[in-house]
Amino acid sequence: MARRRCVPTTGRCTSSGAEAGPRRGGVRVRWAAGGAVTGYVFDASDLVGEQRKYMQQALDPITTARMEALGVGPGWRCLEVGGGGGSIADWLSERAGNSGHVLVTDVDPDEIRRNAENISIRRHDIVSDELPEAEFDLVHARLVLLHLPERHRALTRMVRALRPGGWLLLGEFDCTWMPVLSAPNEDTTRLFRRFHAGLCQLLTRAGADIAWGTHAYQALRGQGLAEVGHCAQAHPWPGGSVGCRWLHVNSLQLQDKLIAAGLLTAAELDTLRDLLADPRFVVSSYLTTSTWGRRTIEP
Template sequence: MNGYVFGATDLVDEQREAMQRCLDPITFARLESLGVGQGWRCLDVGGGGGSVADRLGEKVGETGSVLVTDTAPDGLRSRGNVEVRQHDIVTDELPEGEFDLVHARLVLLHLPERRRALARMVRALKPGGWLLLGEFDCTWLRVLATTDPAAGVVFARFHRALCAVLEQAGADVEWGVHAYQAVQDLGLVEIGSHAGAQPWPGGGDGARWLEINSRQLEDRLLGTGLVTAGDLDGVRASLSDPAFVVSSYLTISTWGRRPLDDTPGRAAR
């Protein structure tokens, strides 16, 4: 995945597990609201640890199917009605007009070619099929509570450095906000969006996710000049303290439907 900065360390499995525990409830609730059910054919782009693909496999049953893709599908496994395929959404073609649902979570924000990838995902939908994106506005990451105001100042520096690293890699740190317009521009209908943030207390899954990120990107974070090694040590100590609470990134689900009268293969050219 071009631009993805978190994938090349021995902490990837722990990162995926923390992410899934934080985000799966949000994703699963949205899949339920879209009515995913028996017989659907689904595509999960950038499937990561596979929790969404597994849930889709349960929902669509024996008469449905799930194709889950990733550029490095080491965390995925084919089983039953779930097929794993190595695939780069930016460069590799997809079947067109095939899927009742195309889902991607925290994929497009990292890709400099995100709009090209999004258009490919839209073309893969059947007329009437649903697109569901789960993305962040990474600029939203606030300290909600701390017993040490200085720790909040250091955390804010860490957050600025983290956003800088992501932008240097080609990410759009506000992509969650921009996704609605991008989906609308591609001609989808019945577009909706839901945004929310959760408290992440120190020692919890969200705080652990951030702590892992600080280790995965340590050299890059220091390279921004915005934080020191001492700052990162302080952030990690804060993220292990239950009295230190941050708001999660603003998590934005965006969805839309390919028009029923659209012709497969012509959408989003």
């Protein structure tokens, strides 16, 4: 059964019942003093397509259910920050229709397909590049701000892009939540916990806020948005599921970093990947959150 919690405002919190289980999806990679990478750790380019596929399969039903609840429809002008594989832009395009428009931004948009006349694609860094102000009925970003050290600056820019009455929607993870629900034995439970702890450590070193999915609610209130709401849910990911295949890809992307940091060995990562394919193993998804708020209409 899915784990959910809601702070109701507009509409109701809905669960798709689907498994909650990049390219650089709107995130610029930066170098900090001492040579440490900040901004994004999943940067193995040959695996990005596979990662994006599993992310879309796991999260698109959750994202589109929330967009439906916010009332996205004909004539809406929408901004998709960090276009990824383009699946949400395509969904928005269909909902907005010929009278609406979807602008997709990404730091590396070359692989995003323009599948409809009402979609525009722009190379853009949400931290450093300006956006049109008071322009959009919906501004959406998924798993972008979590990775950005400058997330609050980016958030301010996104809020300014909303027209009065427009909605901001963030889809994020709280990565601190990922309990093992079932495992073949205690050794495999401990191994997965070490992998999860190592992943969180690498994210934090790179400037991520691993609890951003929870912190986003207060951040939206701090921006002065009205009708701020929040829905959090978690789903079981059995071995071999979309979610565990996503984790498998992450383990390949992070292998060199995990080994170099002394967090896991190559042999342990091989064992972990076998575990992620074992149906006896079940882990909870990250706490998958949707947080939304509305720009106030001036009297």
